[in-house]
Amino acid sequence: MAALLEIKGLSAWYGQIRALFDLDLTIEQGGVTALLGANGAGKTTSLRGICNMIRRAGTTIMDGTDISRRTTEDIVRMGVAHVPEGRGTFVALTVEENLRLAFHIRRDRKAAERDMEKVFTYFPRLKERIHQQAGTLSGGEQQMLAVARALMLAPRLMLLDEPSFGLAPLIVQEIFRILRRINEEEKVSMLIVEQNAALALELADHVYLLETGRVVMSGPSEMVKNDETLRKAYLGY
Amino acid sequence: MAAMAQSWATKAGIGKVAMFFWVLLAALPLAGFVTDSPSFDYYMFMGQSMLIYAIAVLGLNLLIGFNGQISLGHSAFFAVGAYTAAILMNFGGVPYWLTLPIAAGVCFGAGFLFGFPALKLEGHYLALATFTLAIAVPQLLKYKAIAGWTGGVGGLLLDKPDPPFGIPLSADQYLYYLCLVVAMVVFWGVFNLLRGRSGRAIMAIRDHGMAAGTMGIDTGLYKTVTFGISAGITGVAGALSAITIAYVAPDSFTLQLSISFLVGLVVGGIASLPGCVIGGAFIVVVQNSSQSISDWMKDTFSLRYDVPAWAIYGTLLLLLMFFLPNGIAGGLAVLRARLGRGSRQS
Amino acid sequence: MDFFIQQIAAGLTNGAIYACVALGLVMIYVSTDHINFAQGEMAMFATYLAWAMIDAGVSYWVAFGATILIAFASGLFIQRVILKPLETAPVLALVVCFIALLSIFNALAGMIWSFTIKQFPSPFPQRDVFGNGLVSVQQIGVVTVTLLMLCLLTVFFRFTTLGLAMRAAAQNATSARLMGVRVSWMLALGWGLASAIGAIAGMLVAPIVFLDPNMMTGILVYGFAGALVGGIANPLGAVAGGFIVGVLENLVGSYIIGNELKLSFALIMVVGVLLLKPAGIFGRVIVKRV
Numbered sequence: 001m002a003a004l005l006e007i008k009g010l011s012a013w014y015g016q017i018r019a020l021f022d023l024d025l026t027i028e029q030g031g032v033t034a035l036l037g038a039n040g041a042g043k044t045t046s047l048r049g050i051c052n053m054i055r056r057a058g059t060t061i062m063d064g065t066d067i068s069r070r071t072t073e074d075i076v077r078m079g080v081a082h083v084p085e086g087r088g089t090f091v092a093l094t095v096e097e098n099l100r101l102a103f104h105i106r107r108d109r110k111a112a113e114r115d116m117e118k119v120f121t122y123f124p125r126l127k128e129r130i131h132q133q134a135g136t137l138s139g140g141e142q143q144m145l146a147v148a149r150a151l152m153l154a155p156r157l158m159l160l161d162e163p164s165f166g167l168a169p170l171i172v173q174e175i176f177r178i179l180r181r182i183n184e185e186e187k188v189s190m191l192i193v194e195q196n197a198a199l200a201l202e203l204a205d206h207v208y209l210l211e212t213g214r215v216v217m218s219g220p221s222e223m224v225k226n227d228e229t230l231r232k233a234y235l236g237y
Numbered sequence: 238m239a240a241m242a243q244s245w246a247t248k249a250g251i252g253k254v255a256m257f258f259w260v261l262l263a264a265l266p267l268a269g270f271v272t273d274s275p276s277f278d279y280y281m282f283m284g285q286s287m288l289i290y291a292i293a294v295l296g297l298n299l300l301i302g303f304n305g306q307i308s309l310g311h312s313a314f315f316a317v318g319a320y321t322a323a324i325l326m327n328f329g330g331v332p333y334w335l336t337l338p339i340a341a342g343v344c345f346g347a348g349f350l351f352g353f354p355a356l357k358l359e360g361h362y363l364a365l366a367t368f369t370l371a372i373a374v375p376q377l378l379k380y381k382a383i384a385g386w387t388g389g390v391g392g393l394l395l396d397k398p399d400p401p402f403g404i405p406l407s408a409d410q411y412l413y414y415l416c417l418v419v420a421m422v423v424f425w426g427v428f429n430l431l432r433g434r435s436g437r438a439i440m441a442i443r444d445h446g447m448a449a450g451t452m453g454i455d456t457g458l459y460k461t462v463t464f465g466i467s468a469g470i471t472g473v474a475g476a477l478s479a480i481t482i483a484y485v486a487p488d489s490f491t492l493q494l495s496i497s498f499l500v501g502l503v504v505g506g507i508a509s510l511p512g513c514v515i516g517g518a519f520i521v522v523v524q525n526s527s528q529s530i531s532d533w534m535k536d537t538f539s540l541r542y543d544v545p546a547w548a549i550y551g552t553l554l555l556l557l558m559f560f561l562p563n564g565i566a567g568g569l570a571v572l573r574a575r576l577g578r579g580s581r582q583s
Numbered sequence: 584m585d586f587f588i589q590q591i592a593a594g595l596t597n598g599a600i601y602a603c604v605a606l607g608l609v610m611i612y613v614s615t616d617h618i619n620f621a622q623g624e625m626a627m628f629a630t631y632l633a634w635a636m637i638d639a640g641v642s643y644w645v646a647f648g649a650t651i652l653i654a655f656a657s658g659l660f661i662q663r664v665i666l667k668p669l670e671t672a673p674v675l676a677l678v679v680c681f682i683a684l685l686s687i688f689n690a691l692a693g694m695i696w697s698f699t700i701k702q703f704p705s706p707f708p709q710r711d712v713f714g715n716g717l718v719s720v721q722q723i724g725v726v727t728v729t730l731l732m733l734c735l736l737t738v739f740f741r742f743t744t745l746g747l748a749m750r751a752a753a754q755n756a757t758s759a760r761l762m763g764v765r766v767s768w769m770l771a772l773g774w775g776l777a778s779a780i781g782a783i784a785g786m787l788v789a790p791i792v793f794l795d796p797n798m799m800t801g802i803l804v805y806g807f808a809g810a811l812v813g814g815i816a817n818p819l820g821a822v823a824g825g826f827i828v829g830v831l832e833n834l835v836g837s838y839i840i841g842n843e844l845k846l847s848f849a850l851i852m853v854v855g856v857l858l859l860k861p862a863g864i865f866g867r868v869i870v871k872r873v
Contacts, residue, residue: 051761053757053760071765072760072761073760073763073764073765073766076760076761076762076763077763081761082761084757084758084761088755088757088758088761089755089758090750090751090754090755090758090759091754091755092750092754093747093750093751093754097747097750097751100744100747101744101747101748101751101759101762101764102762102763103744103747104744104745104747104748104762104763104764105762105763105764149762153762153763301675307674307675307678309620309678309682354854354857354858357857357858358857360674361616361617361618361674361677361678362618362857364618364620364674364678365618365620365807365853365857366853366854366857368620368804368807369804369807369849369850369853369854370850372800372801372804372846372849372850373804373846373847373849373850376843376844376845376846376847377844377846377847379843380843380844381843492800496682496686499679499682503679507675540694540695541695541697542693542694542695542696542697542698543693543694544690544694545689545690545693545694546690547686547687547689547690547693548686548687548690548691548694550683550686551682551683551684551685551686551687551689551690552683552687553683554679554680554682554683554686555665555680555683555684555687558669558672558676558679558680558683559668562676
C-alpha cells in the first residue's frame, strides 16, 4: 500500500506558544490511523496543522503533491475532509442545506446527487430530519451531520476530531459502526483523534501516541492493544 | 498600545518636555511685540483654533483612546457648548469667562444622558448611534420653534471680548492666552485623572470590560461619567470657539466637524495626550492649506472643480490606518525608543 | 383622507429606497459584522456615474445596468484591497476606514461633478395611476423595482449553491472553510452585492431628491433606522423595516413634528430600537460570545 498522506516535521503554534514538535506521520491508502493522547497532547493541533488552520511549519504531502502552503479551502478541495472539534454545524441552515453546501465545490452534479442518496443510506436519521434546522438536532445527530457533510465532499482522507465527544455510549457505537462501513465501502482513509482509546483502537489499524506535542510511540494497533504496560501508562485502561 | 498610553500618561520624564512645550506656547504671542506683520493677528487666531481643536480632540481621545467607546457625534457636544456660550452671552448678559464652566456642565449633562443608552451599545453600534446624532444636530439647531434662541439658520453674532484691566494686548493675543490657559487646565486635569485610580479603571474597561467588572469596577458608572467628561471637555472647546470666532451657526457643526476631530485623534495618536495637541494643530493646518492644496491639485491633474478638504481628510485617515496606526505621537515614541535605548525597548 | 393616502404612498416610495439602503447594510453586516458608514456615499457616487453616462447620450436602461455592474465590481475591489488587510483590526480602525471612504467618495463626486445639484431622469412617468392625484406611476415603479430586487436576492440566497455558500460563510467561517468555501471571497461578494443594491437605491432616489454629493446622508440614516427596526441581521426584516420607517417618517412628519425635525426623528428611532429591541422586530437575539 502506498502512502496517501505523508507528514514530515510538522510543528504548530498558538500565538507564541508551540503546541506541536516535529510530528512525522504517514497514512496509508485506505487505512485508519488513530492519534491518541491525553488532553493538550496536540491531537487537535495536528489536524489543524494538516489543514493549515493555524501557524505551522513542516511539509505535508498528499498523494505526491506538496500541500504545506495551500490554503485550508484548497486542501479541502484536494480531498481532505475535516470533521472539526465541536462538529461545526451551520445551525441556522437546514440539514439539507448543510449537506448541499458541498455542491458549491463539486463539479459533477450528478455524482453529488448520488452521494447525497448514499449519505442517507448511512445516516437514515438525517433523511428523516432533512428540512429541520440543524441547530435543533441532538448532539449525536449533529455529529452524524458533520460526518455526512464531510462525506459529501467525496474525500480521499477524512480527519475526524473526537467524534465521540459528549455523546451517549450507544450513539458513539452507532457512529463508529458507520465510520467502519464508510472506510470499507468508500475506501476513504481516516485519521482519527480520540480520547476514547479503546474505541479508536477497534477502528484503527495504526496508532500514534502523543504526549505534550511529541510522538512517544507508534505502531500497529494490535501491538498497543496487546501491550498492557503501554496501555496503562498512556491510555489509562 | 495600552502600555504606550500608560507610559505617556504616567512617566515622570515627560513632565519636563511638556513643561518646556507649554512655556514655548505661552511665549509665542510675545512675538507680536517685535513683528509688525499685518497677518500676525491672523496667526494668533490660528493659534486659538489649534488650541481649541486640541481640547476637543482631548475630549474625544479620553472617550475613544482611553475608554474604548467610539463616538462620531462629538460635533454635537461641541455645538451644544458653543450655543450654550452664545445664548448666555447674547440673552443672559453672562460674562464670556463664566460661560466656559457652564458650557462644561451643560455638556457633561448631555454627554452623561447620551452615555446611558451608549452603555448598552458597543463598537459599531455606538458609532452608529453617535453618527446619527452628528447628522441630526444641525437640522435640530435650525428648528423654527427655537429660532428665537438659536438664531435659526443664520445663527448668532457675538461681541469679541477685549482684554480686561487694560492689559496691553490685542484682542487676538488675549484670546490666545485665554485658550492656552483653558487648555492647560483641561490637559492638567485629564493628566491627573488618568494617572489616578479612576484612570486605571477607565483604561481597564477599555482593555477588558468584563474583567474590569469582575474586579469590582462599576463599569456602567465609569463609562457614563467618562462619556460625560468627554462631552464636557469638547463642550468647553465649543464655547471657546463661539467666543473667539464671535459667531455660531448650525452648519459649522456637521458630521464633517466630527470627522476632523477623528482625524486629529488618529493623526496625533490614539490614547496619547501630546498627540491631541499635534492633532489639533494638524486640523488647522489642513483647513488653512486646503485651498492651496486644492489649487495645486487642480493645476496638476487639470480638474474642473475645487478639491474639498474632505478628500484630504479621507485619504489621510486611510493612509494612517495602514501605515501609522498609532499616529504621529506613537510614531515618535517608536522612533525615540529605536534611537535612544536601541532595541532593548521594543 | 386623500392627503392621508398621498402620505402613505409617498411614505412607501421613500420606504422602498430606505429598504434598498438597509438591504445593502444588512448584506455587509451579515457577512462581516461591520456597519458600513460609506454605504450612502458609495451609492451616491454610482448614481453620478449613471448620470454621466446618460448625460453622454447612453440610454437610461443601459446606463442603469452598467452602473450596477460597475458598482458591484468596485464593492468587490474595495473589500479586497482596503478591508481584507484589516480583517483582524480592532473596531475603531474599521470605523475610521469607513469614515475615510465616506469622505473620499463625497469629495471625489464634488471634485469631478461639482457640488451643484443636478436633475436625474426617471424611467417612470410622473403621471397618475388612477387619475385622482393620489398615486403616481413613479411611485409604483420605485416600489416595484425594490420588491423585484428582493425577489431576485431571495432566489439567489435560497436556491443557488453560491448563495448557500455565502450564507454558510457568514454563519460559521471556520466551518465553511472546511467545506471548501473561499470565505474571504464570499465577503467580497457580499460587498459587491451591497454596493450594487446601493447603486439601485441611488438611481431610484435621485429623480425624487435631485442629485448632489450630499444626497444620501439623510437617506443613509433612515436606512440605518430601517435596518435596525427590521433586524440588522435579517434581509427580509430590513426591507420591511425600510417600508415601516418610510411610512412612519411621512406620517409623523406631516401630522406631528413637521418636516424640519425628520432627522431627529430618525435619531430617536435609531437610539430607541438599539435600546429597546436591539435585534429588531423580526430579528432573533444574537447571544454575544465572550
